[in-house]
Amino acid sequence: MKEGFKSNSRLERILKAGHFAVTGECGPPRGADPEAIRKKGELLKGCVDAVNVTDCQTAVVRMSSLSSCLILKEMGFDPILQMVTRDRNRIAIQSDILGAAALGINNILCLTGDHQKAGDHPQAKNVFDIDSIQMVAAVKAMRDEGKFMNGEELTVRPRLFIGAAENPFADPFEIRHLRLAKKVKAGADFIQTQCIFNVKRFKEWMKRVVDMGLHEKVFILAGITPLKSVGMARYMKNMVPGMDVPDEVIERLKGVPKEKQGEEGVRIAIETIQELKEVEGVHGVHIMAIEWEEKVREIVEGAGLFPRPEI
Amino acid sequence: MVVGEQKPLEEILEMIEPYDRLILAGCKGCVAVCAAGGEREVRFLASAIKTARKAQGREIEIREVTLERQCDPEYVEQIRPFVGQYQAILSLACGVGVQFMAEHYRQIPALPGLNTTFVGGAERQGVWVERCQCCGQCVLHLTGGICPITRCSKSLLNGPCGGSSNGRCEIDPEVPCGWQLILDRLKELGQLERYLEIIPPKDWSLSRDGGPRKVQREDLMR
Known part of the structure; x- marks a missing residue:
C-alpha cells in the first residue's frame, strides 16, 4: 500500500490523483451462473475505474455480492462490495468485511438496504441491527484502529476504501446534506448518490454540501442512470420512492419515436454528466446502467471520459 | 396497552374442533379496551361458535368467563374450581394470558383466540396504532418523543433513509416516515442540531434478542 493511502483501491488512487472518476454497476444474476457476471464485466472493461456489485438490490434474492465481486476481480476489476444491514447483524457484517479484505476486495459501500416489503420475500425477517452510518463507523474502526465494534482488537486490519450512499432527492430535503455530514463524520471516504435526473435539485444539494465544506472531506460521485424508455422513466418517477424524475425529462423522451427513446436516454445521461462535471465538489460519476451495461462505454x-487513466 | 385482534372464526373453529366442552376466557385488561377479548367479545364469540357447531350437528358446551386480568396468577386461579370439567381453554387474552393459562392448567390445552399484534394506543375511535417495540432501552429523549425503533420501518437510529418521500415511508405511502416525524418534532422543540449527533449502535441484548426478559423488584417480592 502506498504512503498516504488507506487502501489498495484503484478508485482511491484515481480520486487522490485528481482525476474525475467513473464507477459502474453490476447487478448479480438470479442464479448460480458466473458467466452472467463475466458478460457484464466484459461490457464494462476499460470504461470504469471500479465497479459496484449490488447486494440483493430491491430486496430481491440474487447471487451474493462478495462472490460476484471475486469473479470481477479475477477479470481485473477493482470491485466495490455493496453491503446492506437489512440482512446481516453486526457479527455477520464484521465477518464479511474481514473475509472481503482477505480476498483482496479494496472497496466497500455501506448501505441500509431497501425494505424487504417490496422485494421477492416480503415474509422475511429483517435484521437492521445497525444502520448504514453505524456501519461506516464500524468499518473505519476496524481499518484505522484495528478494533471490532465491541472494542476488542482484531489481528490483521481490513484495508478498505469506505463508501456510503446519499439520496439528495429523498425527503426532507433540508437535512439531506446534514445526513451526508453524519456519514462523513462516521468515516466515509467516498459517496455515491442516487440517480440524478433533477439536476437543479442536485445542484441545490451540492451547494449546501460545499457550504459545509464536506466536498473537501469526502469524494462525491454523482449517480447517473440512462433511461431506456418513457415507460422506465414513468416507473422510476411513480414507483421508486425517493426517485425524482422531472416531467421535462419524461416529455423529452416522449418527444422522440419509441425506437429512438433509448438513444435519447443515453444523450440525456451524457449531457447530465457534462453538466455535473462543472459542479463544484463533484469528483466523478457513478453510472448505474440497469441491465443495460452495453451502453456504458x-x-x-460521449462524456469525454474515455479512456480511463492508467494508474 | 397490548393490542390484539381476534383470529378469524374459521381458524378458531379448526383449533377447537376436537373439543365439545370449552372454557372461553376473556380478559378485562388491554384486550377489553381494544375490543378484542373483553366480556362483550366473549359473548359474541361464544354465540358464533355455538351457531357454527350447531350447523355441523355437533353442539358444544361453552363456559364463558371474563377475568380481571389473565396476566396475574391471582385472577388466573379463579377458574380452578371448574376447569376440570372442560377439555380446553380458549383464551381471548393477549399471548401472555394464553401462556399463563397454559402454565397454570397443565392437563388441558390453552388455545389463542387472538393474534397479539402490538403495544400501542387508540389513535381515534376504532383505530389502534403501534408505538412501542419494548426494546428495553428507551431513546425517546433523543428523538423528540417519537420512537425510531417502532416508527421507522428499518428501525434506523440515524435516519431517514433514501426512501423517505413527501413524509411517507418507502414500504407504503400510507405509512408516515418515522424520521420525518422525528425531524419535524425536533424542529418544533428547537433541537434540530441534535440530528448531527450520530446515535451509536443499540444494545439489543436488552431487547428480545437477549432472550426472554424479567423485571425483578426486590422491594415488592415476598
Missing part, C-alpha cells in the same frame, strides 16, 4: 466516451 458509449456514455463514458
Whole structure:
C-alpha cells in the first residue's frame, strides 16, 4: 500500500490523483451462473475505474455480492462490495468485511438496504441491527484502529476504501446534506448518490454540501442512470420512492419515436454528466446502467471520459 | 396497552374442533379496551361458535368467563374450581394470558383466540396504532418523543433513509416516515442540531434478542 493511502483501491488512487472518476454497476444474476457476471464485466472493461456489485438490490434474492465481486476481480476489476444491514447483524457484517479484505476486495459501500416489503420475500425477517452510518463507523474502526465494534482488537486490519450512499432527492430535503455530514463524520471516504435526473435539485444539494465544506472531506460521485424508455422513466418517477424524475425529462423522451427513446436516454445521461462535471465538489460519476451495461462505454466516451487513466 | 385482534372464526373453529366442552376466557385488561377479548367479545364469540357447531350437528358446551386480568396468577386461579370439567381453554387474552393459562392448567390445552399484534394506543375511535417495540432501552429523549425503533420501518437510529418521500415511508405511502416525524418534532422543540449527533449502535441484548426478559423488584417480592 502506498504512503498516504488507506487502501489498495484503484478508485482511491484515481480520486487522490485528481482525476474525475467513473464507477459502474453490476447487478448479480438470479442464479448460480458466473458467466452472467463475466458478460457484464466484459461490457464494462476499460470504461470504469471500479465497479459496484449490488447486494440483493430491491430486496430481491440474487447471487451474493462478495462472490460476484471475486469473479470481477479475477477479470481485473477493482470491485466495490455493496453491503446492506437489512440482512446481516453486526457479527455477520464484521465477518464479511474481514473475509472481503482477505480476498483482496479494496472497496466497500455501506448501505441500509431497501425494505424487504417490496422485494421477492416480503415474509422475511429483517435484521437492521445497525444502520448504514453505524456501519461506516464500524468499518473505519476496524481499518484505522484495528478494533471490532465491541472494542476488542482484531489481528490483521481490513484495508478498505469506505463508501456510503446519499439520496439528495429523498425527503426532507433540508437535512439531506446534514445526513451526508453524519456519514462523513462516521468515516466515509467516498459517496455515491442516487440517480440524478433533477439536476437543479442536485445542484441545490451540492451547494449546501460545499457550504459545509464536506466536498473537501469526502469524494462525491454523482449517480447517473440512462433511461431506456418513457415507460422506465414513468416507473422510476411513480414507483421508486425517493426517485425524482422531472416531467421535462419524461416529455423529452416522449418527444422522440419509441425506437429512438433509448438513444435519447443515453444523450440525456451524457449531457447530465457534462453538466455535473462543472459542479463544484463533484469528483466523478457513478453510472448505474440497469441491465443495460452495453451502453456504458458509449456514455463514458460521449462524456469525454474515455479512456480511463492508467494508474 | 397490548393490542390484539381476534383470529378469524374459521381458524378458531379448526383449533377447537376436537373439543365439545370449552372454557372461553376473556380478559378485562388491554384486550377489553381494544375490543378484542373483553366480556362483550366473549359473548359474541361464544354465540358464533355455538351457531357454527350447531350447523355441523355437533353442539358444544361453552363456559364463558371474563377475568380481571389473565396476566396475574391471582385472577388466573379463579377458574380452578371448574376447569376440570372442560377439555380446553380458549383464551381471548393477549399471548401472555394464553401462556399463563397454559402454565397454570397443565392437563388441558390453552388455545389463542387472538393474534397479539402490538403495544400501542387508540389513535381515534376504532383505530389502534403501534408505538412501542419494548426494546428495553428507551431513546425517546433523543428523538423528540417519537420512537425510531417502532416508527421507522428499518428501525434506523440515524435516519431517514433514501426512501423517505413527501413524509411517507418507502414500504407504503400510507405509512408516515418515522424520521420525518422525528425531524419535524425536533424542529418544533428547537433541537434540530441534535440530528448531527450520530446515535451509536443499540444494545439489543436488552431487547428480545437477549432472550426472554424479567423485571425483578426486590422491594415488592415476598
